[in-house]
Amino acid sequence: MLTVIRGPDGGAVKMVENSESPWQHVLLGYDQCDRRCHGRVASEEGCIFKSYQYVGPASILERVQGQPSGRLVKGCADIRVWVLENGSNGSATATFTVDSSLGLRLADRHSEHVACAGFRPVLSAGEIVIEVQGSDVEVTSISNQSTGFCPEPSSWAAVSECLERIGLEHPGEFTAVFDFRLCGECGARNLIKDEWFECPCGAELPKHWNF
Numbered sequence: 001m002l003t004v005i006r007g008p009d010g011g012a013v014k015m016v017e018n019s020e021s022p023w024q025h026v027l028l029g030y031d032q033c034d035r036r037c038h039g040r041v042a043s044e045e046g047c048i049f050k051s052y053q054y055v056g057p058a059s060i061l062e063r064v065q066g067q068p069s070g071r072l073v074k075g076c077a078d079i080r081v082w083v084l085e086n087g088s089n090g091s092a093t094a095t096f097t098v099d100s101s102l103g104l105r106l107a108d109r110h111s112e113h114v115a116c117a118g119f120r121p122v123l124s125a126g127e128i129v130i131e132v133q134g135s136d137v138e139v140t141s142i143s144n145q146s147t148g149f150c151p152e153p154s155s156w157a158a159v160s161e162c163l164e165r166i167g168l169e170h171p172g173e174f175t176a177v178f179d180f181r182l183c184g185e186c187g188a189r190n191l192i193k194d195e196w197f198e199c200p201c202g203a204e205l206p207k208h209w210n211f
């Protein structure tokens with residue numbers, strides 16, 4: 001089942017409901033896609049990116065209600081300004097989210113991703129380190145560390161598409177990769193380390209992402 005919705009910038013974004021899983025995918029039609037994804041995530045209709053809903057604790061969601069969303073940065077000049085305003089010595093560590101129109105939002109590193117995203121679903125989220133030297137702007141490290149959205153390592157496809165549209169130099173992959181699982185027994189969100197699929201409560205965790 002397809003439902004057509006509009007992105008924040010007015011562009012057509014289709015939300016695709018996948019009948020086999022509870023989560024949704026965002027499909028950017030060819031009018032939105034400049035094919036820089038080189039077919040990595042393309043279907044016959046366009047580029048498909050998985051969309052992540054907030055899966056963190058309700059208490060955090062309540063605490064951050066009303067907080068402003070992250071700044072939408074549309075080019076390297078915007079990002080340079082943000083780093084100079086928010087970082088020190090030409091370097092800043094930020095919370096980032098990629099919205100369903102592939103827009104990059106930056107917020108203070110202590111911000112919750114759900115607030116940074118304006119309480120909307122994301123295509124990815126994590127931490128980013130950006131360095132500025134003169135007019136050069138570069139991402140030096142980036143991760144999918146967001147316990148609010150628990151995005152998969154494969155959400156890099158959306159991140160790289162987003163950064164390449166901006167023209168921002170980046171490392172070509174997440175420099176720190178996080179793999180999250182939900183415990184079916186106690187409800188804890190777990191970080192998988194060293195292929196160890198067991199929750200501290202003793203329950204076995206599934207091999208596949210399960211939020």
Ligand SMILES: [Zn+2]
Binds near residue numbers: 185186
């Ligand atoms: Zn557990």
